[in-house]
């Protein structure tokens with residue numbers, strides 16, 4: 455095969471590959487879609503207002519998912535789920551994948567009628583580490599307030615079931631460090647500025663009212 459023919463064949467194979475990727479994506483739904491909220495947008499008010507939900511869920515989370523849908527096709531992450539992307543991707547695919555997963559965990563942590571305290575194995579693990587649930591809440595809130603700039607404060611577990619509070623900048627998700635995320639609170643200004651202005655401490659104090667500990671415990 456001469457050089458010209460080889461080039462034509464490579465072009466045809468490349469085009470067929472693109473068509474196959476597109477077909478697989480269409481048939482198997484390899485597109486990240488905005489997952490529905492488990493409550494009405496106004497259900498968490500006044501802790502989180504409807505307006506914040508409209509922007510935070512409807513614009514920010516949707517934006518991260520839309521970005522992924524632009525970035526992932528044609529990469530080794532085509533067809534991968536969000537945890538896989540968070541564990542193995544770098545750069546913009548990691549940033550948008552981690553932010554998408556972080557926000558999905560965050561929005562699914564809340565309830566208008568939450569279980570206000572953990573029970574069972576998670577309650578025991580908290581007691582082992584911080585003595586009391588109140589001491590844990592104080593340490594977690596302080597971590598959220600003192601994190602410099604944008605990021606997340608996490609309650610995570612390691613392989614032994616031991617608990618840790620992590621401060622992560624920007625999109626940081628604990629999966630990329632081998633931990634299992636149990637509770638993640640967004641301390642980017644977009645999470646609280648409409649409702650609390652610059653008072654991140656007030657946001658951290660009020661957020662306990664809507665955290666559903668049955669959901670957090672299920673992740674443990």
Ligand SMILES: [Fe+2]
Nearest residue numbers: 514640642645
């Ligand atoms: Fe956010």
